């Protein structure tokens with residue numbers, strides 16, 4: 001199996017090469033050359049789904065072990081009513097679905113380093129919230145790797161800041177005097193000038209996207225024909241759902257919920273893709289005006305008419321998110337995070353049965369949720385452990 005760049009001007013490479021490169025040299029994103037049709041009745045584990053993508057790769061024999069070590073937390077479904085199920089992806093160490101991809105990427109790189117002890121990399125992450133914590137947790141104490149986290153100084157919530165700065169050892173955190181875009185520019189600059197030393201771990205990395213197919217695939221085997229609504233920012237998670245469908249898993253519709261950042265809904269309306277300035281919302285992990293994984297969607301659907309047959313998009317305002325959190329708590333005793341609430345709001349405007357992707361634990365967003373429902377949120381043990389640790393970080397203007 002080879003992976004090619006969405007911009008088609010880079011050599012095709014293997015999975016192991018692609019996860020080390022992150023972005024392709026031509027600026028494109030790696031995608032699999034085919035989506036293999038596999039015997040669905042033989043699937044027991046995530047590794048059964050991923051094995052064909054590593055065929056011929058030096059990690060082919062390690063895929064079962066990688067999945068067993070990295071994807072070692074449950075992704076349960078919860079039934080709200082006859083037409084609504086929730087797919088909870090937040091039971092990993094940092095309580096967001098990003099643990100899934102970050103842990104798979106880290107474990108894959110670690111197993112490459114086991115084969116080649118010369119492999120040493122510094123993983124650079126610009127983060128406005130959940131990515132940095134998930135990547136730090138995934139690479140913590142992996143001796144061939146250092147992680148450098150750059151986050152906007154005073155631009156993340158207290159609990160998020162804690163998850164970014166509580167690690168020590170091989171993880172270093174910097175609060176940058178600037179916004180998320182400033183952090184991202186610093187990362188891109190380093191990545192383009194010091195390729196040998198640095199690597200990236202955001203959702204342009206194919207090693208984060210591939211494992212995310214597996215929870216959609218397995219949920220569809222348990223609920224054939226299932227329709228999903230995916231809360232979307234950079235479009236990594238929703239592209240993984242499209243990929244699972246393309247592999248032949250019994251998935252019906254895949255709808256996209258965004259916050260007030262409406263780049264994708266405007267694209268569906270007009271047929272022209274136009275990136276927009278990012279707006280800050282209470283579903284902050286989805287504050288993206290120019291989703292990088294759109295290139296992968298365009299690569300998958302050459303004709304937007306084809307895409308529109310099975311996909312609708314809705315942009316959801318902060319007020320609608322708040323209203324949904326209050327109603328879902330009142331009607332079902334269930335508390336969604338603000339991101340998950342965008343998909344639940346979308347569901348309320350649709351007929352038929354839907355599965356909602358729940359992307360984070362509500363306790364990560366207590367300052368938004370607690371005043372709405374007049375209740376203190378219970379903090380899961382994994383998060384408690386992190387919140388008890390001490391923070392270490394430096395405030396910087398420039399990254400050298």
Ligand SMILES: *Cc1c(COP(=O)(O)O)cnc(C)c1O
Pocket residue numbers: 096097098130131203231232233234235236237238285286339340359360
């Ligand atoms: C990252 C994130 C999203 C958006 O996921 P994408 O793959 O970027 O579309 C949604 N919700 C939460 C909680 C996240 O951390």
